[in-house]
Amino acid sequence: MTRVAVNGVTGQMGGAVIEAATDSEVVVGFATSDTDGVDGVPVVHPAEAAAALREYDVDVVVDFAVPEGALTVAEACVEVGVSIVVGTTGFDEDGIGRLKDASEEVPLLKATNFSQGIQVLQRLISEAVGTLEDYDLELMETHHNRKVDAPSGTASSILDVIQEERDVEPVYGREGHAPREDDEIGVFARRAGDIRGEHELVLAGNDEVLSLSHRAEDRGVFAAGALDAAAWLVGRDAGWYAFGDVVDA
Numbered sequence: 001m002t003r004v005a006v007n008g009v010t011g012q013m014g015g016a017v018i019e020a021a022t023d024s025e026v027v028v029g030f031a032t033s034d035t036d037g038v039d040g041v042p043v044v045h046p047a048e049a050a051a052a053l054r055e056y057d058v059d060v061v062v063d064f065a066v067p068e069g070a071l072t073v074a075e076a077c078v079e080v081g082v083s084i085v086v087g088t089t090g091f092d093e094d095g096i097g098r099l100k101d102a103s104e105e106v107p108l109l110k111a112t113n114f115s116q117g118i119q120v121l122q123r124l125i126s127e128a129v130g131t132l133e134d135y136d137l138e139l140m141e142t143h144h145n146r147k148v149d150a151p152s153g154t155a156s157s158i159l160d161v162i163q164e165e166r167d168v169e170p171v172y173g174r175e176g177h178a179p180r181e182d183d184e185i186g187v188f189a190r191r192a193g194d195i196r197g198e199h200e201l202v203l204a205g206n207d208e209v210l211s212l213s214h215r216a217e218d219r220g221v222f223a224a225g226a227l228d229a230a231a232w233l234v235g236r237d238a239g240w241y242a243f244g245d246v247v248d249a
């Protein structure tokens with residue numbers, strides 16, 4: 001069985017990964033929380049990650065934490081030579097640069113969303129935006145009230161997909177006198193309750209509206225995708241991998 005360490009183990013996604021790990025074994029977790037165990041998994045501070053990766057003979061880290069924590073653990077993976085699946089969102093440019101550096105030393109797979117449905121949605125969006133060239137585009141995402149980064153990592157990835165097809169300028173929310181420019185795309189983030197994750201792109205023009213959307217109904221979908229990615233990643237060459245590589249395999 002693949003020996004997994006979970007970064008952010010005391011969080012919402014950490015719990016979902018422990019629950020979903022039936023074909024792999026979660027042998028240790030990292031978190032800054034003041035606890036030494038969760039669901040029978042020992043919890044170690046991220047500052048001690050390198051020693052724990054050696055002690056627990058970890059094959060791969062599955063990370064759902066915060067950017068600074070993900071970077072600390074990614075750098076521990078480099079020190080020990082362990083693969084890492086990065087699910088944390090909200091990295092700035094410097095953080096992405098540090099992850100890229102890590103991927104030169106160990107296999108690193110980063111995805112802003114580990115659901116297969118979002119992979120397909122991104123492909124559909126690419127086709128729709130490329131085909132309906134003159135249609136207005138508006139992007140919406142909705143998440144639970146504890147989410148700290150906005151827009152979501154998935155919305156940012158969808159924006160990247162759109163910008164490969166069309167030269168659009170994101171406008172993050174609108175307020176006051178804000179007439180729409182032809183080349184803009186409105187991007188909206190809503191936070192409420194325990195909504196697991198909803199994303200929608202609206203394309204409007206020519207007296208019609210096309211709406212492409214996805215809704216995650218349980219965190220288990222992300223946890224299962226990340227564990228599939230982890231099993232796929234172990235034993236590969238150092239490099240930067242995407243969840244699409246796993247889905248297409």
Ligand SMILES: NC(=O)C1=CN([C@@H]2O[C@H](COP(=O)(O)OP(=O)(O)OC[C@H]3O[C@@H](n4cnc5c(N)ncnc54)[C@H](O)[C@@H]3O)[C@@H](O)[C@H]2O)C=CC1
Nearest residue numbers: 008010011012013031064065069087088089112113114222
């Ligand atoms: N790629 C994907 O499919 C998905 C990504 N996410 C992302 O995963 C991340 C975590 O989400 P949740 O579990 O909902 O958050 P959460 O707030 O419930 O959990 C965060 C965890 O990180 C830990 N933490 C805080 N500082 C840390 C540090 N310096 N080092 C290591 N751990 C640290 C906390 O103790 C906690 O265990 C977010 O960035 C979220 O956007 C969430 C769901 C799916």
Ligand SMILES: O=C(O)C1=N[C@H](C(=O)O)C[C@H](O)C1
Nearest residue numbers: 089112113147152153154197
């Ligand atoms: O924080 C979350 O919950 C989620 N985060 C990811 C994101 O930022 O896109 C993926 C998913 O939507 C859930």
